[in-house]
Amino acid sequence: MSSTTESPRHVEPMDDQEAGEWAVYFDDRPPEDLLEWAFQRYHPRLAIVTSFQVDTLVLLDMAWRIQPQVRVITVDTGRLPQETYDLMEEVQQRYGIALEVLFPDTRQVEAMVRKHGINLFRTSVPLRLLCCHVRKVVPLQRALQQLDAWITGLRRDQWATRANIRKVEIDHDHGGILKLNPLADWTEEEVWHYAREQNVPIHKLYAHGYKSIGCAPCTRPVQPGEDSRSGRWWWEVNAPKECGMHCPIETGGFEHEVQAILGNATDLTLGNGK
Amino acid sequence: MSHEIEQGQSQASSAARTSRPERPVTWDEVRKRNFVERIKHERFPYELEQDWQRLAATPYEAIPEEDMLRLQWFGLYHDKPKVGFMMMRIKLPNGLLSPAKLRAIGEISRTFGRSYGEITTRQDIQLHWIRISDLPQIMDRLRAAGLSTKGGCGDVLRNITGCPVAGVSREELFDTTPVVLEAHRLFSGNPHYSNLPRKHKWSISACPYHCNAPEIHDVALVGTVQDGAPGFAVWVGGGLSTVPRIAKSLGVFVPMAEALDVPRAILEIWSSDLKYRMSRAKARFKFMVDDYGPEQIREKIEHHLGRKLSDLKTNPRPIGRTDHMGVHPQKQPGKVYIGVPVFPGILEADQMLALADLAEELGADIRLTREQNLILAHVPQERADEARARLRDQARLDGQVNPIRGHSIGCTGEPHCNFSVGETKHKLVEVVDHLEQQFGSAIADLRLYLDGCPHACGQHWVGDIGIQGTTLSTPQGKTEAYDVLLRGGLGLSAAIGKAVLRRIPSSELKYVLERLVRAWLDNRAPNEPIQSFFNRLTDERIQEIARGQNGSAVAPQASG
Numbered sequence: 065m066s067s068t069t070e071s072p073r074h075v076e077p078m079d080d081q082e083a084g085e086w087a088v089y090f091d092d093r094p095p096e097d098l099l100e101w102a103f104q105r106y107h108p109r110l111a112i113v114t115s116f117q118v119d120t121l122v123l124l125d126m127a128w129r130i131q132p133q134v135r136v137i138t139v140d141t142g143r144l145p146q147e148t149y150d151l152m153e154e155v156q157q158r159y160g161i162a163l164e165v166l167f168p169d170t171r172q173v174e175a176m177v178r179k180h181g182i183n184l185f186r187t188s189v190p191l192r193l194l195c196c197h198v199r200k201v202v203p204l205q206r207a208l209q210q211l212d213a214w215i216t217g218l219r220r221d222q223w224a225t226r227a228n229i230r231k232v233e234i235d236h237d238h239g240g241i242l243k244l245n246p247l248a249d250w251t252e253e254e255v256w257h258y259a260r261e262q263n264v265p266i267h268k269l270y271a272h273g274y275k276s277i278g279c280a281p282c283t284r285p286v287q288p289g290e291d292s293r294s295g296r297w298w299w300e301v302n303a304p305k306e307c308g309m310h311c312p313i314e315t316g317g318f319e320h321e322v323q324a325i326l327g328n329a330t331d332l333t334l335g336n337g338k
Numbered sequence: 339m340s341h342e343i344e345q346g347q348s349q350a351s352s353a354a355r356t357s358r359p360e361r362p363v364t365w366d367e368v369r370k371r372n373f374v375e376r377i378k379h380e381r382f383p384y385e386l387e388q389d390w391q392r393l394a395a396t397p398y399e400a401i402p403e404e405d406m407l408r409l410q411w412f413g414l415y416h417d418k419p420k421v422g423f424m425m426m427r428i429k430l431p432n433g434l435l436s437p438a439k440l441r442a443i444g445e446i447s448r449t450f451g452r453s454y455g456e457i458t459t460r461q462d463i464q465l466h467w468i469r470i471s472d473l474p475q476i477m478d479r480l481r482a483a484g485l486s487t488k489g490g491c492g493d494v495l496r497n498i499t500g501c502p503v504a505g506v507s508r509e510e511l512f513d514t515t516p517v518v519l520e521a522h523r524l525f526s527g528n529p530h531y532s533n534l535p536r537k538h539k540w541s542i543s544a545c546p547y548h549c550n551a552p553e554i555h556d557v558a559l560v561g562t563v564q565d566g567a568p569g570f571a572v573w574v575g576g577g578l579s580t581v582p583r584i585a586k587s588l589g590v591f592v593p594m595a596e597a598l599d600v601p602r603a604i605l606e607i608w609s610s611d612l613k614y615r616m617s618r619a620k621a622r623f624k625f626m627v628d629d630y631g632p633e634q635i636r637e638k639i640e641h642h643l644g645r646k647l648s649d650l651k652t653n654p655r656p657i658g659r660t661d662h663m664g665v666h667p668q669k670q671p672g673k674v675y676i677g678v679p680v681f682p683g684i685l686e687a688d689q690m691l692a693l694a695d696l697a698e699e700l701g702a703d704i705r706l707t708r709e710q711n712l713i714l715a716h717v718p719q720e721r722a723d724e725a726r727a728r729l730r731d732q733a734r735l736d737g738q739v740n741p742i743r744g745h746s747i748g749c750t751g752e753p754h755c756n757f758s759v760g761e762t763k764h765k766l767v768e769v770v771d772h773l774e775q776q777f778g779s780a781i782a783d784l785r786l787y788l789d790g791c792p793h794a795c796g797q798h799w800v801g802d803i804g805i806q807g808t809t810l811s812t813p814q815g816k817t818e819a820y821d822v823l824l825r826g827g828l829g830l831s832a833a834i835g836k837a838v839l840r841r842i843p844s845s846e847l848k849y850v851l852e853r854l855v856r857a858w859l860d861n862r863a864p865n866e867p868i869q870s871f872f873n874r875l876t877d878e879r880i881q882e883i884a885r886g887q888n889g890s891a892v893a894p895q896a897s898g
Contacts, residue, residue: 079837079840080806080837081582081836081837083580084581088581091620092620205815209816220373221373224403227618228618228619229619230580230619234792234808236791236807237809239809239811239816240808240810240840240841249617251371293403301399302422305406306420310403320419320756325419
């Protein structure tokens with residue numbers, strides 16, 4: 065990571081009440097207002113966390129116009145489609161930024177694969193959750209520990225459990241840092257409209273019918289008329305509700321499910337890896 | 339804060355922006371932006387009522403996520419993890435239960451749940467571990483017992499709360515039970531009032547202590563007597579969650595006979611204004627009160643009703659605070675009510691059944707309290723001692739415990755709640771055990787309200803000490819932690835507490851609280867409440883105390 069991550073906290077993290085009032089203030093204001101406020105207060109201990117869905121790229125485009133040194137963090141899980149790596153290069157060239165690419169802990173991945181197989185995610189729901197946890201969530205948690213605030217692409221129109229999200233929240237799942245959801249009140253249509261107008265780099269797999277971008281073996285195109293939920297982990301039976309598409313690390317939902325279903329089992333790979 | 343927001347405003351106007359067309363406030367736009375409004379529109383949740391058999395026969399895998407959301411309208415909420423076990427909230431207006439109803443709940447929890455239930459801050463009972471496949475049988479049993487879960491969760495009028503000793507208290511101004519029950523009959527589960535912009539909470543009481551916390555309700559009818567006539571002041575716009583508000587008085591007096599006209603008008607005005615459906619973050623009625631202020635809200639109500647409302651001469655103030663625990667003579671001669679702490683708000687099935695038997699034999703009824711306790715009412719005075727002994731021996735409910743156990747609150751939290759980030763009820767027990775060992779009866783009047791997340795089901799914003807779960811990042815990873823709020827309160831000094839201490843590691847919480855309580859007990863003016871003690875200390879001083887850096891003693895004299 066760049067040396068900027070070493071900079072001290074320059075803002076004492078706000079509490080829920082203050083965050084709640086700011087959320088009301090920004091609720092019907094444009095995303096750029098919130099981004100500008102956030103950069104003034106939190107840069108460089110502020111970052112966009114992206115898996116290269118269109119939403120966070122639109123946010124990157126907006127943020128870059130306000131602060132060309134915007135930090136962008138992503139995780140290379142080791143199972144990403146080539147199109148994602150191509151897009152990483154395109155984004156770096158377009159905005160002149162150095163993406164901060166995080167990788168999973170090799171010992172954890174090795175221990176997990178040794179114990180459960182290379183394609184463990186097809187075996188059972190708990191093992192798929194373990195794979196997500198080790199390859200994606202742990203590295204992201206590590207990144208968030210270095211931040212005072214992070215920016216997500218969550219939108220209320222994506223799912224019922226996201227209908228209540230606020231634009232400014234305290235992220236109690238991640239050390240009480242600030243979580244900003246500037247596109248909360250945008251629709252999918254508006255996001256795509258902005259992306260086209262501003263010629264934002266777009267992941268190539270969208271053109272092939274993908275509704276969400278993730279690891280190669282776990283995402284696929286959605287056929288016309290099909291539920292977008294069929295684009296992720298379509299083989300699973302008895303998976304937790306909403307965890308197919310709607311409880312990523314951004315909402316905290318994933319970690320709650322993992323903790324409830326796997327408990328301390330996530331630590332096993334640590335012990336075995338040593 | 340407000341100054342900063344004004345600065346934010348000037349920044350916003352000066353910066354270049356991508357243009358965004360003005361959003362029309364129409365149903366189309368609402369449904370485009372608000373997922374829950376879309377789901378309600380596609381199929382209104384109450385229609386699931388015709389579908390219990392089909393739902394029960396459907397494998398969990400095949401039940402659409404949309405229907406899981408609609409089940410909220412029947413008081414059913416997914417527990418964690420979301421693999422098919424539900425929390426079921428049974429609505430009990432004013433917290434009133436007959437022995438037969440409590441027995442039915444105990445039996446349902448034993449047959450279909452895991453033999454326990456929780457008393458909630460809205461005077462409901464919640465069961466966990468409920469399977470959708472059992473719903474037809476459960477709903478039949480509830481109906482047969484005269485119970486309902488309809489409107490327990492979702493965008494509806496939630497359980498109407500009140501003073502648990504309404505109708506029996508010698509101190510109450512008048513009995514509000516008929517008003518609560520009439521409101522429940524008219525509005526609860528009524529489809530016409532069950533597609534609100536968001537949840538909506540009423541409390542109706544004439545308790546002179548305001549034990550029902552009217553100041554944190556969307557709408558509270560606060561009993562008063564004006565010119566000899568019993569009636570209500572109307573307080574509006576209170577609520578907690580992440581944007582807490584203390585309710586404001588509309589300045590009107592509503593006579594008994596017209597008591598429900600104003601709340602009904604509010605429901606109609608608020609739920610027909612699409613502005614409050616565009617964003618669920620600003621959908622609660624309190625935001626409408628923020629936008630218009632109580633004077634304009636009053637004008638809107640008067641316009642809606644087509645008549646002027648009477649002015650309120652004196653805003654009712656509580657005479658103190660109480661949790662109605664202990665033995666008290668009733669207004670009915672020869673009868674007493676007995677309040678017992680149920681700490682931390684969990685009743686096992688065998689306790690429910692024993693209570694039902696005991697109450698039945700005594701000719702008593704059962705009332706649940708906001709602070710998650712239980713009251714037996716209409717106990718014959720001469721059997722009061724016997725009743726207390728049997729409560730202790732047969733239902734394991736001991737009235738002799740330190741009163742702090744009666745008026746401390748812990749939310750559902752771990753392991754069930756999808757929002758909580760830490761231990762709640764168990765943590766509360768740990769903390770109270772510790773404080774009791776240190777301070778004994780000196781902390782009898784203290785109210786600890788503990789929540790696992792900012793949603794504040796456990797009302798942490800207004801406890802003497804509020805405690806809210808969060809996490810703390812350490813080099814070893816994230817650990818459970820708690821924010822500690824001080825200066826909050828209800829009643830005469832109603833105020834939203836401030837998180838003066840942030841992210842205290844879970845293992846240190848009880849020691850931090852011990853230092854705070856010790857500083858208060860050692861340095862307060864005679865009988866000075868904890869709220870006013872911490873009001874006269876700076877945040878920095880309180881943080882020093884919490885760290886154990888006592889330095890110079892805190893002056894007992896209030897500094898103004």
